[in-house]
Amino acid sequence: MSDNASNSLMYEGSNYFRMRLILSLLSGKPLTITRIRHDDVNPGLNEAEVNVVRLIDKITNGSHIHVNETGTELNFQPGLLVGGKVHHKCSTQRGIGYYLEVLLCVGPFCKYPLDVTLRGATNHKMDLSVEAIRAASVPILSKFFLLENEVELKVVKRALNPNADGEVAFKCPISRKLKPVQITKQGKVKRIRGVAYTTKVSPALGHRMVFEAKRILMQCIPDVYINVDHSKGTKTGSSPGFGVHLVAETTEGVFFVAEAMSPPASPGVDPVIPEDLGREAAMKLLEEIHNGGCVSSCSQALVILLMALGEKDVSKYTVGPLTPYSIQQLRHLMDCFSLKFQLDLVSGDSAEEDLDFGSSKVGLTCIGVGMRNISKRVL
Known part of the structure; x- marks a missing residue:
């Protein structure tokens, strides 16, 4: 809640951490968050939250950040959004999408256009993939902002956990107002597109995901095309994995997205079947269309x-x-x-x-x- 006396924002707990930082930056109000996981075995801010604060510090000028010794209290005094060219190494606890969502919210309000290179996991079970953000979130900016140039979001190198050595290039122009x-x-769905990606595994797994997803979706609409992207050489990370990303486009230019991916290879985790991922992504997309x-x-x-x-x-x-x-x-x-x-x-x-x-x-x-x-x- 907001403290009217000091014109500052005060909250408790670790939930909605990025949202609170974004609103503090855009409003210019100081932010205080207390009792961050104070009862947990590992109290305080986790690695990903500390990392996103460091990213915000890189794109701002004059921000003051203070965290107490246990990490359970954060005091944030927002500075000026500067932007510019930034290189940032993301935490492996979260995907690159975790950081891109922050940049999308504040990027157009910076002094200089953002030119950010993020290194980490391009696809993560807990966060939106880069493709999902490019399909669902990036077009929204053009609806609200009068941007001089297009927002650019490109996967330079795809990578999954645990090594998470991928790379993404993000460029966002600035705007005066919204x-x-x-x-x-909403319109009606006119076509479905998608990408089945594989890294350090057989390309046949991608075709199996495509077959199962198309089997379900083509019962609803005939215009379904899913590409297979097999990353190899210098364009892929060193961790094996695969997944599928689907986008449905309507006659009014609305996009619905859904995705599914394999869990990181680790002892005690059962391997996933490609057909199951294709079916999961297709059903998620149909649910998104149903929600509308x-x-x-x-x-x-x-x-x-x-x-x-x-x-x-x-x-x-x-x-x-x-x-x-x-x-x-x-x-x-x-x-x-x-x-x-x-x-x-x-x-x-x-x-x-x-x-x-x-x-x-x-x-x-x-x-x-x-x-x-x-x-x-x-x-």
Whole structure:
């Protein structure tokens, strides 16, 4: 919650750690988090959380960070978002997607365009893959920002845990302000694309995943194409693994994503069958389509944040059932910006017939706080 007396943000616990850092950076309010895993066997911040704080320190100027001896309390005084060229080694506890989600939120508000090279696990069981972020989250920025150039996100070297020696290049231009959006039409799925990737294993595993995923999806739509990406040589890491990533595109330019991957090879862990992964990814994608909305569930929180930071005008967005992370995002925005969203249950009618199927949709409406990038140079 927000402390009005000192105009600072104060929270307890380790949940929603990145969200709180992002809101502190964008609002300029100091942040204090206490009782971080104070009852755990390993108390305090974990390696990945410390690592993301170091990344934030690299892209800012004047940030003051203080962590107590046990790591159970963090005091963060946000500085100026500078951006620029950054190289960062990510923690193996989380994937590169864990860090990319932070950069996507703050990148357009930096003084200089971001040019970041991240090294770590490009695909991780706990986080979105780079492909999922590129398909679901990157297009959202172009809907809200008037960007001079395109956002670039490229996998230079694919790698999995435990060695996690992959590399990703991310470039994000800057923008002066956000524009209000009115996106309420979902459209119908017109095609499904995907990538089945394999590293340090037989390429035949990729074809087996493709066959099973297509067997399920082609019962719903004929336009299904899944490519097999077998990384080898210098373009792959040293850890074996495989997985599949699927994207469904609608007639209104909405993308739904789903993915599944093998667990890291370790003693006591049973090997996974490629057909099971193909089936899991296909069923997850069908569930995303069933939930519907104008954004994939993994990018709901990004949409909510950008709506809140937009111009002082009405923004509307239709989404599927709110995820727990999105619900907490709404609460944090109330703490940070005293901003409330209007939530409406959206049902199909003559104007929006494409919403009259699947799960109930939620209509998000708010008036933005008018966030401006004061650091952007104006010619």
